[in-house]
Each structure stands twice: as structure tokens, then as C-alpha cells.
């Protein structure tokens with residue numbers, strides 16, 4: 001029997017998912033000596049999208065986010081916001097974006113409110129406007145009762161939320177988050193997902209996050225780009241990515257090995273199942289299956 005060949009493609013990468021284009025990246029590359037960290041990336045992000053950049057350790061996620069936020073100069077390529085070339089020196093562009101780095105960089109000795117105050121001043125905020133924004137961000141992040149607590153005494157999840165609240169203080173249009181949920185337990189991770197959805201929907205913020213958790217990209221993102229070894233290997237909505245692999249998968253148990261076969265429809269998978277005399281499980285395709293199929297390796 002001829003099995004359906006997976007037809008994974010990157011067709012959706014350069015579209016904006018039917019939205020006005022907010023971020024446009026072309027030929028973006030960065031090398032460190034002989035290491036090519038990011039290799040010729042092309043993609044677009046639409047206004048208001050929740051966009052996930054998914055890849056294993058060392059894939060090039062942080063390098064990409066650092067270039068998108070002006071922390072790192074590209075070796076080649078272009079970044080445009082609203083069609084204009086990105087100039088990290090321009091305050092106007094800096095105010096457009098909020099950044100949550102991979103590692104929390106709070107001042108541990110200062111209180112929660114003081115951490116926000118300093119950030120606000122750096123963005124030229126002051127007086128009652130700054131005070132109102134601090135109150136509002138603390139309330140939004142559910143940290144109002146911690147405002148006088150030194151940041152170093154918060155739990156891991158609270159610290160992460162404070163870094164996000166700080167990034168939202170100057171009301172950016174785009175929020176970049178590098179691995180927002182690393183180190184959080186499963187409950188805190190799910191609470192963080194709900195928080196990120198609220199930021200996307202209630203604050204009308206475009207959210208660009210990196211993650212190496214496949215289920216995070218699957219649960220959260222409107223659109224996912226999969227990056228491996230510095231290059232984009234697939235992109236689209238989670239539904240499109242799964243459909244391109246085949247929506248139904250058979251796990252075929254061969255001794256201590258599990259082989260996967262993918263099918264466009266359940267009926268085709270059931271036909272195949274009848275031909276097999278080993279132990280088989282039929283299930284829906286996940287984004288992890290897509291990743292495994294593309295790279296032949298597990299992400300975590």
C-alpha cells in the first residue's frame with residue numbers, strides 16, 4: 001500500500017495570516033565567528049497575532065529575538081516594522097516594542113513597584129501617568145499585593161509575571177517574550193498561558209514568543225514557525241502544520257520501537273490498521289509528531 005507522503009511546506013510563512021503586516025523579516029542572518037546562529041530567515045507577523053517561534057536548544061531563537069529588538073546587529077538581512085526599516089536608535093521604534101528576555105533581569109534588591117518605576121523613567125514616563133500605569137500593570141499581572149516586596153523574594157512565576165508587567169508598562173504594540181515559561185511548574189505554566197492570551201486580547205498586543213515546549217506553541221499560537229539549526233523548516237497555523245503531515249497517525253509497536261504512519265483521514269488509517277498484525281494505536285496528529293517527522297529528533 002502506498003502511504004501518504006507528508007507534504008510539509010512553508011507556504012504560510014510569508015503571509016500575515018490575513019492581517020495587516022506588523023513585522024517583516026527578510027534574509028535575516030547572524031553569525032558568531034564560524035557559527036551560523038541564524039540563517040536567512042524570511043517571515044512576517046500580522047497585527048494582533050500570537051506568534052510562536054518554536055525550536056530546540058541552540059536553534060537560533062534568542063539570536064533572532066535579540067536582532068528583532070535591537071540588542072544584536074544582523075550580519076545580513078532586513079527587519080521592518082509597519083513597512084519601515086528597523087532603527088534601534090529611534091525612540092519611536094523602541095516604544096513600539098516590549099521585551100521579556102530569556103533570563104529574568106530584575107533588580108532583586110528593589111521592590112516590585114520600584115522595578116517598574118525605573119523602567120518607566122527609562123521610557124520617559126513620569127508623574128501621575130507613570131503611577132497610573134504601574135498600578136494598572138500590577139493589577140493586570142495580579143501582583144498589586146506584592147508592590148512593596150523586594151523582587152528577589154517573589155516566586156519564580158511571580159518574577160516572570162513582573163518582567164512581563166514591566167515590558168507592558170510603556171504600552172507597547174508588540175511584546176517579545178523569550179521562553180516565557182521556562183522553569184515554571186505545569187500549573188504556573190498554564191496560568192502564564194492564560195495571562196499571555198489576555199495580553200494578546202485585552203491589551204490588543206501582538207505577541208511574539210519563543211519556546212522549546214511544543215505543547216505551548218500548540219496551545220497558544222495563532223501561527224507557529226519551526227526553527228532548527230538556524231533555519232526555518234516549517235510554518236503555519238498548528239492546524240495547517242498537522243494537516244500537512246496527515247491528521248491521523250498510527251503508532252505501530254515493533255518490539256521496543258514505535259513507528260509512525262500518517263494519514264489524511266481516519267478511514268484510511270483504519271484500512272491500514274486492518275492489514276497490521278502488531279500492536280497499534282490510532283490517534284490524532286500532534287505538533288510534536290510534525291516536529292519529529294521534520295527533524296527525526298525529539299525537541300526536549
Ligand SMILES: Nc1ncnc2c1ncn2[C@@H]1O[C@H](COP(=O)(O)OP(=O)(O)OP(=O)(O)O)[C@@H](O)[C@H]1O
Pocket residue numbers: 032035036037055056057058059060061062063064102212
Ligand atoms: N554571543 C555568542 N557568541 C557565540 N555563539 C553564540 C552567541 N550567542 C549564540 N551563539 C550560538 O548561536 C547558536 C544559537 O543560539 P541561540 O541562543 O540563539 O539559541 P536558542 O534557540 O535561543 O537556544 P536555547 O533554547 O538554548 O535558548 C548556538 O549555536 C549558540 O551557541
Ligand SMILES: [Mg+2]
Pocket residue numbers: 061062063102178
Ligand atoms: Mg534562547
